[in-house]
Amino acid sequence: MGFATDAIHVGQEPDPATGAIVAPIYQTSTYVQEELGKNKGYDYARTAHPNRRALERTVAKLEGGSAAYVFTSGMAAIDSVFRLLRPGDHAIISEAVYGGVIRLTTQLLVQWGLEFSFVDTSSTGHVERAIKPNTKMIYVETPTNPTMCVTDIAAVAKISAAHNATLVVDNTFLSPYLQSPIALGAQIVVHSMTKYLNGHSDAVGGAVILTRPSDAEKIYFLQRSAGAGLAPMDCFLVSRGIKTLAVRMKQHDANGRAIARFLEDHPCVRHVLYPGLPSHPHHNVAVRQQRGFGAMISFDVVNLESARNVLNHVRLCSLAESLGGVETLISHPATMTHASVPPEVRERIGITDGLIRISVGIEDVEDLIEDLDQALRKI
Ligand SMILES: Cc1ncc(COP(=O)(O)O)c(C=O)c1O
Incomplete structure (x- = not known):
């Protein structure tokens, strides 16, 4: 199917209970179990709920990933991605990245033994030279906010693959309608859904889209353990926004x-x-x-x-x-x-x-x- 068709239909099937064309907002914290150890797929809304599952399916499809997880903000989504790293690991980040990412990494995540280098990722030479033996991730924002630097995703993906690092791309500025980082070689895509995906300035949210089951498992573990999964009403709003x-x-x-x-x-x-x-x-x-x-x-x-x-x-x-x-x-x-x-x-x-x-x-x-x-x- 085409992009617009997927944006309208994937994850947005009519409600099986009533036939409602728009899925209801499941504004509930808990789900009653049929008997001990048996439920209808949901038990507690921090872990999962139907509006979140629906939105995650849509976003995964549009970005060409195999799984997606949505969070209370773009920063919560980005934070979860950096938590795939272990103490001692090094990540290269686009130097003109969104300011919140600089704050998160240099003022918070460094305290857990992570190392970051801020590099002009629009130059493959700069990226290559910044690689260290402990480099595990290259985090690219393209175009950058607000300097509009463009990174050649396919070229950086080659460098990243040669060094067994994970390439993460923030696709907030263009949305999957205008750019497909996974098709260009990225393993992970992140979004501030607050922006184009929702598009109506009435909700804050973030998304992580993954291609590898091992990463997906870790991000889902983080989402349900740390508890920053997106709430039903906000999922509903973003799902509605994505349709257009x-x-x-x-x-x-x-x-x-x-x-x-x-x-x-x-x-x-x-x-x-x-x-x-x-x-x-x-x-x-x-x-x-x-x-x-x-x-x-x-x-x-x-x-x-x-x-x-x-x-x-x-x-x-x-x-x-x-x-x-x-x-x-x-x-x-x-x-x-x-x-x-x-x-x-x-x-x-x-x-x-x-x-x-x-x-x-x-x-x-x-x-x-x-x-x-x-x-x-x-x-
Ligand atoms: C490119 C980019 N990525 C991530 C974020 C963070 O998103 P949020 O504000 O939803 O936490 C922003 C916010 O402006 C952004 O512009």
């Missing part, structure tokens, strides 16, 4: 391309970071491995004062963290999403004070352009 993923992503992609072109031609914008533009240094890799360019764009307006002027004058775009919803969000990475990243790291990876990030929604693109234009003219 294909149509939403088509529109996000079209709007993203149009806004990127508009910004590139604007006299108040110094430069635009969007892999869909031929001027982007990783444009060719993006063309090869993506099925579109999505709707995340960063652009530089030189300094904090100009950025503040734009952000304080938008009317239709909303000044807010997060991304991937139907409504356009605009933010200032240096003081918002990436404020926890040390200033010297921010400078090195290009999160300047003049950088603005926009998550282009699916409104009429002419309205978005008019809004951005009037805000940019306030500089």
Whole structure:
């Protein structure tokens, strides 16, 4: 079946008890047993529940994995993946990764004897040189948030395989509609489902998609033991959101391309970071491995004062963290999403004070352009 058909039907069969076309929200903590040692497949909602199982089937299918587990946030999902490592293990991470991953690894997971190197994974040479005898994982975010660096997944997968490491890809920015990391050689995919998968800015969630039964077993053990599995209502919301993923992503992609072109031609914008533009240094890799360019764009307006002027004058775009919803969000990475990243790291990876990030929604693109234009003219 095609992507849109799978997104609507896999895991979303009519409710066997009533025929309801939409599975009910199983808002219950426990399940009554038929007799001692015999239940109907569920016993306690931390361990599993029907809405979670349904969503996990959909997500596994869309990413081409053999299993998926969903968590209370993207960070909870990512945390579970790093817990596949043992004390003494080393992981290579994209240096321009989402700030929360830097905080999780450098301030928390290091306390359990894990070692991390932050590397520009868009350069295979850098990845190769960062490999150590104890390297067990390469964790790639592509494109990166908010610097829009693209990593060649297939090329890094080769390096990772040659060193018996696990390749993990954060596919949040493009969604499985526009990029398939597993088909390119990754063993694990992670998502902040808070973003495009749900798409309506009304739930927080994360997913881990796996290809190896041994990893799946460990992640499920973690999910039910540590207890960060996603609750029924949130699973229901994300499942509903995913049904329109294909149509939403088509529109996000079209709007993203149009806004990127508009910004590139604007006299108040110094430069635009969007892999869909031929001027982007990783444009060719993006063309090869993506099925579109999505709707995340960063652009530089030189300094904090100009950025503040734009952000304080938008009317239709909303000044807010997060991304991937139907409504356009605009933010200032240096003081918002990436404020926890040390200033010297921010400078090195290009999160300047003049950088603005926009998550282009699916409104009429002419309205978005008019809004951005009037805000940019306030500089
Ligand atoms: C690329 C990326 N990965 C992971 C996360 C973390 O997800 P969550 O906020 O759902 O915990 C985010 C959050 O912004 C993100 O942008």
